Amino acid sequence: MKVAVFSAKRYDREMLGAANAEAAHELVFFDHLLDSSTVALAAGAGAVCGFVNDRMDAPVLEVLAKGGVGLVALRCTGFNNVDLKAAARLGIKVVRVTDYSPHSVAEHAVALILALNRKIPRAYNRTRDGNFELDGLMGRDLHGQTVGVIGTGKIGRVFARIMAGFGCSVLGSDPYPDPEFEAHGGRYVPVAELAERSDIISLHCPLTPGTHHLVNAASLARGKRGAVLINTSRGGLVDTEAVIEGLKSGQIGGLGLDVYEQESDLFFQDLSGTIIADDLIQRLVSFPNVIVTGHQAFFTQEAIGTICETTIGSITAYAEGRPLEHEIQAAA
Numbered sequence: 001m002k003v004a005v006f007s008a009k010r011y012d013r014e015m016l017g018a019a020n021a022e023a024a025h026e027l028v029f030f031d032h033l034l035d036s037s038t039v040a041l042a043a044g045a046g047a048v049c050g051f052v053n054d055r056m057d058a059p060v061l062e063v064l065a066k067g068g069v070g071l072v073a074l075r076c077t078g079f080n081n082v083d084l085k086a087a088a089r090l091g092i093k094v095v096r097v098t099d100y101s102p103h104s105v106a107e108h109a110v111a112l113i114l115a116l117n118r119k120i121p122r123a124y125n126r127t128r129d130g131n132f133e134l135d136g137l138m139g140r141d142l143h144g145q146t147v148g149v150i151g152t153g154k155i156g157r158v159f160a161r162i163m164a165g166f167g168c169s170v171l172g173s174d175p176y177p178d179p180e181f182e183a184h185g186g187r188y189v190p191v192a193e194l195a196e197r198s199d200i201i202s203l204h205c206p207l208t209p210g211t212h213h214l215v216n217a218a219s220l221a222r223g224k225r226g227a228v229l230i231n232t233s234r235g236g237l238v239d240t241e242a243v244i245e246g247l248k249s250g251q252i253g254g255l256g257l258d259v260y261e262q263e264s265d266l267f268f269q270d271l272s273g274t275i276i277a278d279d280l281i282q283r284l285v286s287f288p289n290v291i292v293t294g295h296q297a298f299f300t301q302e303a304i305g306t307i308c309e310t311t312i313g314s315i316t317a318y319a320e321g322r323p324l325e326h327e328i329q330a331a332a
Contacts (some may be wrong), residue, residue, distance in 0.1 A: 151205030
């Protein structure tokens with residue numbers, strides 16, 4: 001089967017190619033994002049393979065359907081960039097990667113916490129300049145702090161287990177409580193109580209209409225002053241302007257982001273030689289207590305290997321007319 005692979009980087013080409021060695025699908029790689037301006041590149045393909053920032057709204061899906069595309073294979077977990085109702089109406093199947101390596105994202109969230117708390121970037125830059133002064137680098141013991149986990153799925157549970165290992169008290173909030181979270185010492189509380197009590201809050205929930213801007217001016221005002229906020233899930237969970245105000249007022253003591261509301265125009269590309277017009281991201285990175293990484297939390301050898309194998313497996317199942325284990329369907 002011919003598959004148009006969008007947002008393809010060098011590692012996508014290498015690792016998807018390796019996963020495809022036996023199946024031998026015709027993979028056609030494009031560096032471009034999939035959107036209304038690039039959808040014509042998929043002409044002649046039976047399937048398209050997209051990533052987190054590819055835009056598969058109704059107009060794009062209509063063009064794909066007219067061109068004979070019957071499958072959208074997402075090499076990611078999130079699917080908020082796909083109009084599932086339009087896909088169903090057009091007869092396009094949609095699959096995703098439901099499980100790759102929860103450890104990759106959870107460990108990155110912990111890395112952000114440690115880097116912020118112990119001011120690692122500032123210390124690194126100082127010592128490279130021959131400055132070994134400690135003033136301004138004081139952190140806090142994580143042991144004894146309260147960590148709030150919003151979303152206790154696989155990633156949230158791994159993250160909670162790691163933080164419990166540091167000696168933290170772990171609170172959780174999720175509409176679907178999981179006994180495993182509690183078995184490792186976590187305790188479920190209402191989200192308002194979690195915000196009030198947590199020294200660190202880490203987001204591990206999906207982006208849905210109900211969770212859009214879950215972190216906003218009102219929720220920040222209810223939270224513990226000086227708390228650290230970590231988001232390695234989806235950018236739209238956080239109202240960026242409200243967070244900037246929280247940083248300026250000191251309501252937020254530190255911010256670690258691996259995702260960003262407007263990341264589709266920035267992430268996964270080298271813009272170091274250009275003028276970035278996004279004022280919000282420029283303001284964020286100007287704060288000394290903010291660390292932004294470019295959606296790299298998932299980026300480990302283990303995770304990418306599993307993503308590629310699962311994606312090729314789904315494409316093969318579709319091509320052979322077998323049931324799609326990882327199919328996503330629009331809510332009724």
